[in-house]
Amino acid sequence: MLATQEALNQFVEDTGGWVASQLEACTRCGMCAEACHFYISSGNPAYSPVWKMELLRRAYEGRFTLSGRLKLALGIEKPISDSDLDTWRTIDYEACTLCNRCSQVCPMGIDLGSLIHGVRGALAAAGEVPKDLEDATQKQIEDGSPLGVDLDAWKDRMDWIQDEWEVKLPIDVKGADTMAVFTSIELMKFPSNFAYIAKIMEAAGESWTISSKGREVVNFGLFEGSTEHTILFLKRIFDAAEELGVKRVMVTECGHAYEALRWTSFNLVQVPKGLEVTHIAGVLGEFLNAGRIKLKAGAMDDNLITFHDACKIQRKGGHIKEPRQILNILAPNNFVEMTPNREDGICCGGGGGVISIKEADQKRFDAFELKIDQMNEIGAKRVTMACSNCRLQFTDSVQHFDLDWKIYGLSQMVAESLEE
Amino acid sequence: MFEVALIIFVGGMTYRLIRVLLLGWGRDRVPAMGSKTVGVLKSYLKGILIWPFIPWVKDTFKRNPLIYVAGGLFHLGLFAVIFLGTAHMLVWKSLLGFGWPTLPLPIVDWMAAVAIVAMLALFINRLVNPVLRMISGPAEWLNWGVVFLPLVTGYIMAHHLWFGYTTLFSLHMLAVDMLLIYIPLSRISHFMFYFFSRTIHGTEYGKRGVMP
Numbered sequence: 172m173l174a175t176q177e178a179l180n181q182f183v184e185d186t187g188g189w190v191a192s193q194l195e196a197c198t199r200c201g202m203c204a205e206a207c208h209f210y211i212s213s214g215n216p217a218y219s220p221v222w223k224m225e226l227l228r229r230a231y232e233g234r235f236t237l238s239g240r241l242k243l244a245l246g247i248e249k250p251i252s253d254s255d256l257d258t259w260r261t262i263d264y265e266a267c268t269l270c271n272r273c274s275q276v277c278p279m280g281i282d283l284g285s286l287i288h289g290v291r292g293a294l295a296a297a298g299e300v301p302k303d304l305e306d307a308t309q310k311q312i313e314d315g316s317p318l319g320v321d322l323d324a325w326k327d328r329m330d331w332i333q334d335e336w337e338v339k340l341p342i343d344v345k346g347a348d349t350m351a352v353f354t355s356i357e358l359m360k361f362p363s364n365f366a367y368i369a370k371i372m373e374a375a376g377e378s379w380t381i382s383s384k385g386r387e388v389v390n391f392g393l394f395e396g397s398t399e400h401t402i403l404f405l406k407r408i409f410d411a412a413e414e415l416g417v418k419r420v421m422v423t424e425c426g427h428a429y430e431a432l433r434w435t436s437f438n439l440v441q442v443p444k445g446l447e448v449t450h451i452a453g454v455l456g457e458f459l460n461a462g463r464i465k466l467k468a469g470a471m472d473d474n475l476i477t478f479h480d481a482c483k484i485q486r487k488g489g490h491i492k493e494p495r496q497i498l499n500i501l502a503p504n505n506f507v508e509m510t511p512n513r514e515d516g517i518c519c520g521g522g523g524g525v526i527s528i529k530e531a532d533q534k535r536f537d538a539f540e541l542k543i544d545q546m547n548e549i550g551a552k553r554v555t556m557a558c559s560n561c562r563l564q565f566t567d568s569v570q571h572f573d574l575d576w577k578i579y580g581l582s583q584m585v586a587e588s589l590e591e
Numbered sequence: 592m593f594e595v596a597l598i599i600f601v602g603g604m605t606y607r608l609i610r611v612l613l614l615g616w617g618r619d620r621v622p623a624m625g626s627k628t629v630g631v632l633k634s635y636l637k638g639i640l641i642w643p644f645i646p647w648v649k650d651t652f653k654r655n656p657l658i659y660v661a662g663g664l665f666h667l668g669l670f671a672v673i674f675l676g677t678a679h680m681l682v683w684k685s686l687l688g689f690g691w692p693t694l695p696l697p698i699v700d701w702m703a704a705v706a707i708v709a710m711l712a713l714f715i716n717r718l719v720n721p722v723l724r725m726i727s728g729p730a731e732w733l734n735w736g737v738v739f740l741p742l743v744t745g746y747i748m749a750h751h752l753w754f755g756y757t758t759l760f761s762l763h764m765l766a767v768d769m770l771l772i773y774i775p776l777s778r779i780s781h782f783m784f785y786f787f788s789r790t791i792h793g794t795e796y797g798k799r800g801v802m803p
Binding site: 184187188189191192193195196197198199200201202204205206210211214216217219221222225235237238242247248274275276277278279280281282433434435437438447485486487488489491510511513514515 | 607610611612613614615616617619620621622624625634638642649650651654655658659662720721722723724725726727728729730731776777778780781784785787788789791792793795796799800801802803
């Protein structure tokens with residue numbers, strides 16, 4: 172109990188002025204709720220982002236502010252207890268994808284996603300992580316993969332992919348320019364992505380490789396909020412990149428991994444000097460603009476198609492233009508936008524580790540109904556995205572709701588419409 | 592009394608500012624994709640010029656227009672009264688040593704009325720909205736009351752509605768003193784931290800090359 176309080180306090184202290192200034196700016200107006208897919212779909216006020224960071228506020232005020240201490244002394248505010256941790260574990264891990272759409276509507280511009288990530292960090296420090304997430308993290312620590320795919324199984328899978336799709340996957344090639352890092356979702360659910368990316372790399376004449384050491388890009392430490400584990404998994408990738416002497420690490424279709432490697436790692440670990448981190452969506456744009464790949468114009472123009480903006484790749488990643496550039500080539504007359512879109516896009520509901528928690532299934536499906544509404548509004552039955560986690564949530568939900576949609580990955584579309 | 596309240600206000604806010612600044616700020620080593628400066632500029636433009644005046648560009652506006660309209664009008668009315676009402680400008684002039692042009696009394700008067708009505712709407716909204724009901728404790732209600740009192744006493748005084756002028760002037764001043772002393776202890780201080788959170792927001796989004 173005391174240890175828990177300490178864990179929460181320690182977090183606030185470690186993050187310092189950045190967190191404090193944000194907490195101090197909150198007016199508790201509640202507008203953030205209206206941006207949250209979990210609140211909108213359930214109407215449950217406990218899922219409002221402001222409530223999700225309540226523990227952090229209480230810990231901060233109780234330790235650092237006069238009025239907070241006064242409230243504790245007078246009994247207006249209760250000290251944080253074990254049952255509080257239980258409550259917020261459910262709220263913060265199961266009903267938040269850290270998509271940060273709330274920060275877009277906050278009149279004060281508070282970066283709520285980061286604060287909620289902070290609460291997860293404190294919960295992780297107090298040992299309050301949902302069992303499924305904890306198990307997956309353990310597997311990633313021990314086997315190198317949250318799904319338990321060890322090196323031998325991974326090598327078998329690489330062989331199988333090369334046979335099945337008749338492609339060449341360059342493994343552990345020293346001195347290659349680009350090291351592609353894949354997620355376990357691609358490895359197990361969308362293995363064709365390896366083949367698609369291989370085709371694109373070959374067509375562009377890129378010197379590239381896959382590392383057997385840095386074979387897993389998913390970072391369950393980030394989902395947990397545990398800095399220690401986040402660093403552990405980041406280091407595996409950077410060590411592999413350094414060993415192979417590559418110039419850049421290219422995250423394939425994974426949003427959270429991109430967030431971890433591109434936007435978090437530089438402040439957490441020593442990134443090898445000069446190493447660039449990029450995402451396949453950006454690389455596809457780069458290849459197109461340099462004329463290194465050519466797409467068959469109108470190759471997918473037979474029916475309406477739309478694009479789902481992934482929180483970590485578009486809103487938090489900046490790759491907003493490239494997918495649209497591709498879609499405008501492939502489906503110039505039939506590419507329609509959902510509303511809202513781009514940096515205001517509504518999250519799929521499965522990110523932030525939510526999809527790996529069994530107890531969160533119902534919440535995740537409820538949240539997905541917003542996507543169904545968005546799709547119905549424009550009458551599209553085809554959708555594409557640049558994040559495998561979103562794609563898994565989409566394919567899973569399409570099955571759950573029995574929808575006749577077609578779900579594409581962005582690399583898949585590009586690879587299938589390459590001009591020879 | 593007013594001077595004492597003013598000193599407590601300035602001292603309290605300075606203390607809070609310094610405390611937050613001293614908590615430590617890590618350096619950001621992440622290579623940027625876009626411009627942080629542009630992000631910050633856009634963040635303020637949106638926060639100060641776009642959203643307050645054309646809130647319907649936001650998707651969430653459709654889901655809860657009342658909070659945008661009432662919240663916006665309340666702030667607009669309050670700022671107009673505090674900075675553009677002649678009587679208040681004279682107080683500022685005596686404190687700062689210089690004055691500025693003000694709005695005609697009927698306009699300020701209307702804006703004060705709008706602010707009062709907006710505050711009442713926000714009060715009811717806080718009672719009814721499930722999220723606001725959940726997050727509101729004694730502090731939130733007290734915040735509302737401490738801001739409402741100076742507004743309403745000032746309005747009654749300006750219109751000579753009830754009581755004598757001197758009584759109301761004392762009540763108004765008392766309410767203002769209470770507000771000044773209370774601000775550093777409460778979330779009403781958000782006007783100062785607004786500049787932190789908006790800057791951070793703009794920096795983060797600008798760095799990532801995304802519209803804040």
